[in-house]
Amino acid sequence: MNHLREMLKVYFILGSTNCFKDPREVLAEAIDGGITMFQFREKGDGALTGVEKFNLAKDLQSLCRKKQIPFIVNDDIELALALDADGVHIGQEDEPASVVREKIGNKILGVSVHSMEEALAALKDGADYFGIGPVFPTKTKKDAKPTRGTTLIEELRRKGYSTPIVGIGGITTENASTVMAAGADGISVISAISHASSPYEAAKILRKRVESGEKGI
Numbered sequence: 729m730n731h732l733r734e735m736l737k738v739y740f741i742l743g744s745t746n747c748f749k750d751p752r753e754v755l756a757e758a759i760d761g762g763i764t765m766f767q768f769r770e771k772g773d774g775a776l777t778g779v780e781k782f783n784l785a786k787d788l789q790s791l792c793r794k795k796q797i798p799f800i801v802n803d804d805i806e807l808a809l810a811l812d813a814d815g816v817h818i819g820q821e822d823e824p825a826s827v828v829r830e831k832i833g834n835k836i837l838g839v840s841v842h843s844m845e846e847a848l849a850a851l852k853d854g855a856d857y858f859g860i861g862p863v864f865p866t867k868t869k870k871d872a873k874p875t876r877g878t879t880l881i882e883e884l885r886r887k888g889y890s891t892p893i894v895g896i897g898g899i900t901t902e903n904a905s906t907v908m909a910a911g912a913d914g915i916s917v918i919s920a921i922s923h924a925s926s927p928y929e930a931a932k933i934l935r936k937r938v939e940s941g942e943k944g945i
């Protein structure tokens with residue numbers, strides 16, 4: 729499990745609607761910059777579907793494979809299985825984690841949780857890590873839950889839960905250290921990298937912030 733903890737440090741999430749240039753180019757730069765895990769999340773207005781979605785996922789997966797970066801698929805279990813992805817990430821509105829665990833065997837299973845109850849249920853169902861947020865305000869997910877700060881991350885750690893955790897939502901180079909200080913194992917970002925003029929530089933700085941607990945300057 730500790731290996732997973734390491735992989736969660738800088739967990740980049742991307743879909744075609746999150747970037748202005750070719751997502752393949754954005755991911756290639758982010759990988760060179762030092763992301764440690766990748767999630768393909770094709771959602772929202774204008775999201776690709778069918779063969780176009782499959783082909784983009786395949787291209788992004790091969791970029792990850794070349795550099796041994798774990799490739800995770802958001803929500804779409806069938807796509808994850810078709811691509812033999814390294815894992816899936818599901819939200820509370822998706823199929824129950826127990827059903828997904830059945831389908832994916834021992835692939836990585838990440839679950840979004842927003843409360844202690846949801847976290848305990850996800851644990852029981854075999855979740856490998858929690859995605860907790862939105863920690864800070866975010867414009868990227870239209871239907872995000874209310875911004876929670878790091879309270880749930882701190883609560884889980886205070887109660888002795890050592891499950892791997894990534895914080896998500898509005899995380900930037902300026903506030904990443906706050907998320908780590910709260911007890912998260914890593915940060916998950918979309919726009920901090922996908923909207924950066926240099927996704928390479930953004931990933932590099934985020935990696936530095938996470939590893940050194942450096943305060944934003």
Ligand SMILES: Cc1ncsc1CCOP(=O)(O)O
Binds near residue numbers: 865896897
């Ligand atoms: C997928 C998701 N889940 C909670 S907030 C969010 C969006 C995160 O995007 P950004 O890093 O650009 O705030």
Ligand SMILES: C=C1C=NC(C)=NC1=N
Binds near residue numbers: 739838894
């Ligand atoms: C909603 C999400 C929360 N956390 C993570 C890691 N991914 C997601 N898609």
